[in-house]
Amino acid sequence: MKLLASFLLLLVFAYATQDAPPYGPSQFSNIGTINDLTVTDPSDLFSGGTITVDGISMIIPNNSYVTLPSISVMWSELFVGGAPQLPQFGAPGVSWEATVYGNRIGDIYVVALVYITQSSVRIIQGFVNAIDLGTGEFWVAGTSAAPGTGIRARLNDPVGRYGLEYLDHPLWTVDAESPSVTAATGFPLCIPRYANGTDDPLCPLKNRVINGGVPTFIQFKTAATRSTTDPDPNVMAPLMVGDYITINGIEVGDGLLAVYSLVANLGLYTAPRETRKCNVPLL
Numbered sequence: 001m002k003l004l005a006s007f008l009l010l011l012v013f014a015y016a017t018q019d020a021p022p023y024g025p026s027q028f029s030n031i032g033t034i035n036d037l038t039v040t041d042p043s044d045l046f047s048g049g050t051i052t053v054d055g056i057s058m059i060i061p062n063n064s065y066v067t068l069p070s071i072s073v074m075w076s077e078l079f080v081g082g083a084p085q086l087p088q089f090g091a092p093g094v095s096w097e098a099t100v101y102g103n104r105i106g107d108i109y110v111v112a113l114v115y116i117t118q119s120s121v122r123i124i125q126g127f128v129n130a131i132d133l134g135t136g137e138f139w140v141a142g143t144s145a146a147p148g149t150g151i152r153a154r155l156n157d158p159v160g161r162y163g164l165e166y167l168d169h170p171l172w173t174v175d176a177e178s179p180s181v182t183a184a185t186g187f188p189l190c191i192p193r194y195a196n197g198t199d200d201p202l203c204p205l206k207n208r209v210i211n212g213g214v215p216t217f218i219q220f221k222t223a224a225t226r227s228t229t230d231p232d233p234n235v236m237a238p239l240m241v242g243d244y245i246t247i248n249g250i251e252v253g254d255g256l257l258a259v260y261s262l263v264a265n266l267g268l269y270t271a272p273r274e275t276r277k278c279n280v281p282l283l
C-alpha cells in the first residue's frame with residue numbers, strides 16, 4: 001500500500017522531458033510586451049543585442065534593422081550610451097510592445113524581423129479643440145467649450161516638415177517623406193509656424209476654405225486656372241480647431257502625446273490628373 005502511494009506521487013510530480021527540440025530550426029512569431037532590451041556594444045552601429053518579450057529572451061543578431069512606426073534604424077540606434085530610447089519605458093500604464101519573427105536554433109530564439117512601438121493598438125479620435133501656434137501643441141478629444149481640455153499632443157516632427165520642429169524623440173517621428181499627417185483624401189496637413197499673425201507661406205490659411213463659418217472641402221484648381229489667392233496644392237493645408245482627427249503617438253511624459261500619424265476627416269482634392277509635390281524636397 002505504501003509502495004502504491006509513493007508510485008502515485010511519482011506519477012503526479014514527474015515531468016515529461018526531452019533532451020532537444022523535436023525538430024529545428026523552427027519558426028516563431030511573437031507579439032507582446034517588452035520586458036527588457038540591450039545592445040551588446042553601444043559604440044558599434046552594427047551591434048546586435050537582446051530583447052525580452054513576455055518573459056522570453058531573444059537574440060538580436062548583429063547588422064539587424066528594427067522597424068519603428070515611421071522609420072527603420074539599426075538596432076544600436078535605439079540606444080544612447082546603452083540606454084534604450086523608449087520614452088516612459090516601465091512607467092505605469094505605458095506599454096512598449098514588439099512584434100518579432102525569427103527562428104529557434106536549438107532552444108535559442110534568434111530574431112530576424114522586429115517591430116517596436118508603444119501601445120501598438122491604440123487609436124485616438126476626437127475634435128481638435130485648441131491649437132497653440134507658439135508651441136505647435138494641440139488638444140484633442142476634450143470638451144468643446146473648454147479649450148485646452150483633453151489630450152495634449154504635438155506632431156513629433158524633427159525636421160519641421162509639418163510645422164515647428166520637435167527634436168526630443170526623433171526615433172518616434174512622423175514620416176516626413178511619405179506624409180503621415182494628412183486629410184482622409186491623402187492631402188498633407190500642417191500646423192502654422194507663426195503665432196504672431198503672419199501667415200505661414202508653407203501652411204497658408206487660404207488652403208482651408210471657410211463657408212458660413214465652417215471649413216469645407218476643397219477642389220483645387222489646375223495650375224492654368226488658379227490665381228494667387230486661390231488654394232494652392234503645392235503647399236500643405238493647415239489643421240484647424242474643429243477638425244475631427246485620428247491620431248497615433250507615444251506618451252513621452254508630462255501628459256504629452258508625441259504624434260507620428262494624424263488623419264483628419266477632411267476632403268481636399270487635387271485637380272484631376274495634376275501632379276503635386278507639396279514642398280517635399282526631391283531626394
Ligand SMILES: *[C@@H]1O[C@H](CO)[C@@H](O)[C@H](O)[C@H]1NC(C)=O
Nearest residue numbers: 040041044046047048061062
Ligand atoms: C557582433 O558584434 C560584436 C561587436 O559589436 C562582436 O564582438 C561579435 O563578434 C559579433 N558577432 C558576430 C557573430 O559576428
Ligand SMILES: *[C@@H]1O[C@H](CO)[C@@H](O)[C@H](O)[C@H]1NC(C)=O
Nearest residue numbers: 193194195196197198199200
Ligand atoms: C512673425 O514671425 C516671423 C518669423 O519669426 C517673421 O518672419 C515675421 O516678420 C513676423 N511677423 C510680424 C508681424 O511680426
